[in-house]
């Protein structure tokens with residue numbers, strides 16, 4: 572309902588905004604309930620926890636997205652249990668995913684995570700380095716580069732939220748002008764999805780507003 576209202580306010584078709592239900596820390600039964608209510612795409616942050624749910628719910632035909640920080644020693648599990656990875660921020664990780672993705676699976680859909688708020692503690696490639704990384708990732712076999720993802724700093728300042736999301740959209744537009752065909756902007760969470768949709772989000776990643784507060 573918030574997505575539909577935000578899309579209408581922005582003059583956008585709500586069908587252009589996909590909802591990714593972020594189920595991290597919630598048990599497989601919570602995912603099952605959401606799936607029974609019609610939700611199909613789920614996001615997980617932690618490799619072991621995510622893989623366990625993917626395997627437990629394998630019969631449900633769900634689409635699993637890995638959205639957390641990814642170390643090189645965990646890439647094989649992610650490459651073969653998920654349909655999407657949103658958190659690519661260095662070439663080495665993308666190369667490993669490309670090598671390890673089972674050739675019998677469809678290409679792994681990936682987004683490059685960009686550190687749009689410049690926080691030292693945050694994952695994501697610096698905006699200035701995003702084009703080189705995107706070009707290199709786009710050339711790798713068994714991956715399909717779909718777009719960009721960002722997790723801006725939490726703020727109640729809606730103008731600042733919008734500025735961060737607008738900067739990701741601007742970067743996407745520049746990469747497309749440079750020859751890529753990126754159709755995905757993965758941006759917006761429970762507290763800032765309206766601003767993200769106003770700035771062109773095509774996928775919002777929502778945990779708390781669906782499942783409740785995490786312990």
Ligand SMILES: *Cc1c(COP(=O)(O)O)cnc(C)c1O
Nearest residue numbers: 593616638760761776777778779
């Ligand atoms: C936890 C998380 C979310 C969801 O956050 P909420 O505030 O609970 O909606 C979205 N994206 C990423 C990358 C996350 O880690």
